[in-house]
Amino acid sequence: MAVWFVFVVPLVIMLFALFMERVETRLRNGAVREDEVTQLLEDVRPDEVRALQVSGIGRALELFRLRRRGGRAARTRQRVRM
Structure with missing residues (x-):
C-alpha cells in the first residue's frame, strides 16, 4: 500500500503544479499595469469616466487603450502624408 503513495503523491x-501554472498565466495576462491606470487618471475623458463608473476599470482602460492606439495611428498617417 505504501508503494502506491510513492507513485501517487x-x-x-x-498535476497541481501544472494547473496552477495555467491559472497564473491567465492572471498575468489579465493584470492591469500601474502606469496605465496613472495615465488614465491623468488624461481621462468623459466616456472613460462613465465606463469606469458603470463597468469598472477594465472597460475604462479598454477605451483608453483604443483612444491611445487611434491617436498614434492618426499621427502616423499625418507623417506619411507629409
Missing part, C-alpha cells in the same frame, strides 16, 4: 503534486 508526486503525480498529484505535478
Whole structure:
C-alpha cells in the first residue's frame, strides 16, 4: 500500500503544479499595469469616466487603450502624408 503513495503523491503534486501554472498565466495576462491606470487618471475623458463608473476599470482602460492606439495611428498617417 505504501508503494502506491510513492507513485501517487508526486503525480498529484505535478498535476497541481501544472494547473496552477495555467491559472497564473491567465492572471498575468489579465493584470492591469500601474502606469496605465496613472495615465488614465491623468488624461481621462468623459466616456472613460462613465465606463469606469458603470463597468469598472477594465472597460475604462479598454477605451483608453483604443483612444491611445487611434491617436498614434492618426499621427502616423499625418507623417506619411507629409
